[in-house]
Amino acid sequence: MASLNSKSRLATQLEDAVSDTTVDAEHAAAPRLPEGPILDPQTLPTEVPDDASPPMELPRVLAIANQKGGVGKTTTAVNLGAALAEADFRTLVVDLDPQGNATTGLGLNPRDVNGSIYDVILNNRALEDCVEPTSLKNLFVAPATIDLAGAEIELVPQMSRELRLKRAIDSVREQYDVDCPPSLGLLTVNGLAAADDVIVPIQCEYYALEGLGQLLRNVGLVQSNLNRALEVRGIVLTMYDGRTKLADQVEAEVREYFGSKVYRTVVPRTVRLSEAPSFGQPIIVFDSASRGARAYRELAKEVSRGATRRAG
Ligand SMILES: Nc1ncnc2c1ncn2[C@@H]1O[C@H](COP(=O)(O)OP(=O)(O)O)[C@@H](O)[C@H]1O
């Protein structure tokens, strides 16, 4: 291979990743029960991340990322963020998805906000200017509005386009929880460049690991080009349906492959978790005793293992 410089290699990877987002729908249309292992060895990442992350040091920026859509990134960003806040960690959810689902899921109307993450990334607005409180004491959100959809393109000619979010966050570091959009564009790169750790939600479904190899390669690219400290901290299994054999098989195989990187907590598939966002509430507020709420509280304990509390 020709010796490309790091920037153009990254750009090439980005293009590949972005043009790779139509796969979901096709596969979703034709689920067949496969013979043998569910996880196709061909699609498995060749590099498994190192085992067991060390105890969490604060402040911490966690990117919730997976290039697949609909795997539970937003649900995890909102509900893990809320559960961390309930456990007395001052937490900011940064909504990096133009769809703004984390914003509305936390009870904000994007039309009513003072500023948004778009202003931060494109207009150098201070992050704290757009931070809004939520119904939970220690939980804040940096909202996304629809104009963020243009950011992928508007960012292209900008200086330090990959590091806009990192700069904004570095100026006011606390505990952050970044909800990345699906697909790997400049917004996700901004999320990964700003993060200390990546948490990858994986849906207990067919093709669970599809795109994961690419995600890990891209984490590696961001690591070598933009953010040396970036690490995959953990994998969280989501939408687990205990009634299906498939869910068990996916869980067993993901655990076998990724070992202690996989959190013990498995998020169940529950209607309550899918209902909560339309009430603008995280699950621990919407239905505090539900299975989903218990799962995200447990996950918050695992994620924050060893961290000192910073009540605010
Ligand atoms: N554990 C769960 N149980 C039931 N529904 C879920 C669960 N997690 C996510 N969902 C629903 O699945 C859809 C996709 O989840 P979402 O978090 O938006 O994924 P992503 O952000 O990765 O695209 C949403 O409608 C969400 O409400």
Ligand SMILES: [Mg+2]
């Ligand atoms: Mg989402």
